[in-house]
Amino acid sequence: MITNKLSLLVGGEAGAGISRSGQLFAKACLRGGLNVFGTIDYQSLIRGGHNFYTVRAETQQVYCQDDTVDLIIALNKETILLHKDELAKGGAIIYDADQIKITKQELSRDDINLIHVPLRKIAKDLAGPQIMENTVALGAAIALLDYDPQIMNQVLKDAFKPKIAQQNIDATKQGYDYAKQNYKDMFGYKLQKTKTDGKQRIFVAGNEAVALAAISAGCKLYAAYPMTPSTSILHFLASVDREYNMVVLQTETEIAAMNMVAGASYAGVRSMTATSGGGFCLMSEGIGMVGMTETSPVVVLVQRPGPSTGLPTYTAQGDLRFAIHASQGEFPRLVIAPGDVEEAYYLTLDAFNLAEKYQIPAIIISDKYLGESNQTTQIYDQTKTKIDRGQIITDTYAGTEEYMRHKITENGISPRAFPGTKNALVRTNADEHNELGYTTEDPILSTKMADKRFKKLEALTKELQNHATVKLHGPKTAKTTIIGWGSTKGPILEAMKILNKNEDKVNYLQVIYLTPFPTDRIKTILQSAKETVVVENNQTSQLSSLIREHLLVDVDHRILQYDGRPFNPQSLAQRILEVL
Amino acid sequence: MVTLDDLKTPKTNTWCPGCGNFGILMAFKKALIELGLQREDVVLVSGIGCHGKMVNYVNINGFHGIHGRVIPAAQGIKLANPDLTVVGFAGDADQYNEGWGHFAHAMRTNMDMTLIVHDNMVLGLTTGQATSTSQQGFKSKSTPYGVIPPMLNPVAHALISNGSFVARGFSGDMFHLKSLMVEAIRHRGFAVIDVFQPCVSFNYLNTYDWFTQRVYKLEEQGHDPTDKQQALQKALEWGDRIPIGIFYKEERPTYHDSLPHVKGLDLPKLSSKPVDVTASMKEMM
Numbered sequence A: 001m002i003t004n005k006l007s008l009l010v011g012g013e014a015g016a017g018i019s020r021s022g023q024l025f026a027k028a029c030l031r032g033g034l035n036v037f038g039t040i041d042y043q044s045l046i047r048g049g050h051n052f053y054t055v056r057a058e059t060q061q062v063y064c065q066d067d068t069v070d071l072i073i074a075l076n077k078e079t080i081l082l083h084k085d086e087l088a089k090g091g092a093i094i095y096d097a098d099q100i101k102i103t104k105q106e107l108s109r110d111d112i113n114l115i116h117v118p119l120r121k122i123a124k125d126l127a128g129p130q131i132m133e134n135t136v137a138l139g140a141a142i143a144l145l146d147y148d149p150q151i152m153n154q155v156l157k158d159a160f161k162p163k164i165a166q167q168n169i170d171a172t173k174q175g176y177d178y179a180k181q182n183y184k185d186m187f188g189y190k191l192q193k194t195k196t197d198g199k200q201r202i203f204v205a206g207n208e209a210v211a212l213a214a215i216s217a218g219c220k221l222y223a224a225y226p227m228t229p230s231t232s233i234l235h236f237l238a239s240v241d242r243e244y245n246m247v248v249l250q251t252e253t254e255i256a257a258m259n260m261v262a263g264a265s266y267a268g269v270r271s272m273t274a275t276s277g278g279g280f281c282l283m284s285e286g287i288g289m290v291g292m293t294e295t296s297p298v299v300v301l302v303q304r305p306g307p308s309t310g311l312p313t314y315t316a317q318g319d320l321r322f323a324i325h326a327s328q329g330e331f332p333r334l335v336i337a338p339g340d341v342e343e344a345y346y347l348t349l350d351a352f353n354l355a356e357k358y359q360i361p362a363i364i365i366s367d368k369y370l371g372e373s374n375q376t377t378q379i380y381d382q383t384k385t386k387i388d389r390g391q392i393i394t395d396t397y398a399g400t401e402e403y404m405r406h407k408i409t410e411n412g413i414s415p416r417a418f419p420g421t422k423n424a425l426v427r428t429n430a431d432e433h434n435e436l437g438y439t440t441e442d443p444i445l446s447t448k449m450a451d452k453r454f455k456k457l458e459a460l461t462k463e464l465q466n467h468a469t470v471k472l473h474g475p476k477t478a479k480t481t482i483i484g485w486g487s488t489k490g491p492i493l494e495a496m497k498i499l500n501k502n503e504d505k506v507n508y509l510q511v512i513y514l515t516p517f518p519t520d521r522i523k524t525i526l527q528s529a530k531e532t533v534v535v536e537n538n539q540t541s542q543l544s545s546l547i548r549e550h551l552l553v554d555v556d557h558r559i560l561q562y563d564g565r566p567f568n569p570q571s572l573a574q575r576i577l578e579v580l
Numbered sequence B: 001m002v003t004l005d006d007l008k009t010p011k012t013n014t015w016c017p018g019c020g021n022f023g024i025l026m027a028f029k030k031a032l033i034e035l036g037l038q039r040e041d042v043v044l045v046s047g048i049g050c051h052g053k054m055v056n057y058v059n060i061n062g063f064h065g066i067h068g069r070v071i072p073a074a075q076g077i078k079l080a081n082p083d084l085t086v087v088g089f090a091g092d093a094d095q096y097n098e099g100w101g102h103f104a105h106a107m108r109t110n111m112d113m114t115l116i117v118h119d120n121m122v123l124g125l126t127t128g129q130a131t132s133t134s135q136q137g138f139k140s141k142s143t144p145y146g147v148i149p150p151m152l153n154p155v156a157h158a159l160i161s162n163g164s165f166v167a168r169g170f171s172g173d174m175f176h177l178k179s180l181m182v183e184a185i186r187h188r189g190f191a192v193i194d195v196f197q198p199c200v201s202f203n204y205l206n207t208y209d210w211f212t213q214r215v216y217k218l219e220e221q222g223h224d225p226t227d228k229q230q231a232l233q234k235a236l237e238w239g240d241r242i243p244i245g246i247f248y249k250e251e252r253p254t255y256h257d258s259l260p261h262v263k264g265l266d267l268p269k270l271s272s273k274p275v276d277v278t279a280s281m282k283e284m285m
Ligand SMILES: Cc1ncc(C[n+]2csc(CCOP(=O)(O)OP(=O)(O)O)c2C)c(N)n1
Pocket: B048, B049, B050, B051, B052, B067, B090, B091, B092, B093, B094, B095, B118, B120, B122, B123, B124, B125, B126, B131
């Protein structure tokens, strides 16, 4: 019997509530004290096709999905055909044999259990909608796993309005009873409530973490145009804007969103927008304007595979160079890559502070895999939220000289006043400008202003010495150092665990700040590595090229995947072994 | 009280002598004085083109953004601080070419601000190509055989896009333009004034004389600016007689009227205060 170590996959057509039921199950695990990772794989369509949600729940911390699954809830035949080979020996498939006819040949495995539950009949008898089939199946899963049904009931009560909740509770009960009667003690996996350290935990997606952090950080304007996989930030913020006194709006284009958040920043509020590659293209000119006007909105780039529309609902890390270089001309910026839901929250807080302090655009680069996967993490520490906006002149400007929005100072940072401040006229300009913000074409002044903007980089670099711009995971020294950035963190951490099972073979360098590039820190760490392997979800290994550019060294190996899917830990460990 | 002197800037004006922009500049300064606004409370947002230099010539708050994006930048400013009076200055290419998409949406959104379009029917700063308001047949460097499609009608478009204040002015009639600006800025909602602005260097067709011979004032002809049908009819008038003045005006809720949760809040100051998100996290447990 395997207890509290389970991967469950719910699969079916789009519109069948796949994501919802996966998340409900995950929450039930979370409330039983387990650590959970949940991720959705869906296609760019609304009905039909094939979607699946994977939940991995264990006693120990889980960082990503596993290569294999133990239990499949198949709401259509495709789910069985596509995923049966991922099923571990002794695994089970819950399905409705009245709806899905599957032959022995099609199944081509005899080491797994087929669990028929009359999902449709039960849902019909309860006079519920067809979508309730998945709740019936959840009930059956809980019975097979011998888990406490009360936990699921409470999850349903919290998720739905009373009437719908009761319908769903009835549905899970029917599924539960059916499985208990017909398949008692036949499944080798069990889930049990476990003791936790008592700390409150949440099950949160990367996009939600960014959104929560934006609210915490005092962001008062969020403007965006829908684009998968960034849209859940818009949905989340739009659903809570009234609670948090925020303005959240969907603009006509990403161009509008970008210029709007820049305008808002000029006028003194913290602002944010988010998009994916295509929208980021449209924002590029605006990002340059932010650099020139020394405003400071936060831009979230949630990547998906390109080029162009690419694979809209899948994951990739192909826009790193684009984020670093987007827009014409040269100006300092921040490009920050969180690797999990915890970093997504705390780094977004930092992004707001650093953007404002140094009056530069801050780009948070994540991807579908991080943005739309949920993970359990400790409740975010609200006492850590510090807002640092740099030097601000509020209410009345008391200086003796005329207020100069772009005053050349020793560190390049000009004290900010916002329009409306008495005795200060605040002028900024996308054209090259003088300290007062008036247009200039003077060569000497132009050089001075360009220097002023880059001067800020020195102070920023100094401040970043107090930030975790890189993290070294695993043993301090190891023969091989795996290098990655962003959402590959989960699979790499898991792969490292597999590789280091018997001896400390590898460690893992996670690059968090991509601009400014933490050259010195990487150099120091790589000095003690005999061999380096870069792992990325892109085709050209953009991180390797950055390392070469900044350190003048080549990495030894590159493991790249650009099929829109995240790495799976075991196969990643295998691929790493192969190159060593 | 602000004076013309207060509004002066140290920048040397680089518009061509006789350019229609001078009329717009003076009308705006006089409108500010008439409205009794404080310099600190007004933000001038301008686009890219000869018109964009407005930011250099009026000593108030200024945001000189990028080509075509006056509206969203201005909206961001207004959303951040609704106490500010926000006035955008765009060019015809700036607004009706590059920024066309924002135009219709701004009418619907109805944020309380003003947009003034310097409509010289040509791209001035890029040395005289045709724009979307250039007349059919207009010959320019980019259209040596004449503009092929008919011109775009911004006033009519503003009306059908639900503009709550739609006007047209002529920079050759500075006092009339000033009174339009005063009304537009006073208007509660999104106000647009398309301003005929002769470009003496590149528009050989639509000159001061050309406009002077044609324009007439709607208010002198008994036009009812609350009648949208009539307004549309007037907007379609083009030829020997071209109307200027207020085509249409209505009171309707502004965007901010639908944001009761931020009413009266000082958002820039609130941005300095951390917000407790425990309530949202509870839902994730
Ligand atoms: C994105 C972009 N495209 C093109 C330009 C080049 N450009 C500068 S001004 C201008 C047009 C100016 O025409 P208009 O907006 O009518 O202003 P005017 O000079 O006539 O006042 C253009 C196309 C630019 N600055 N940015």
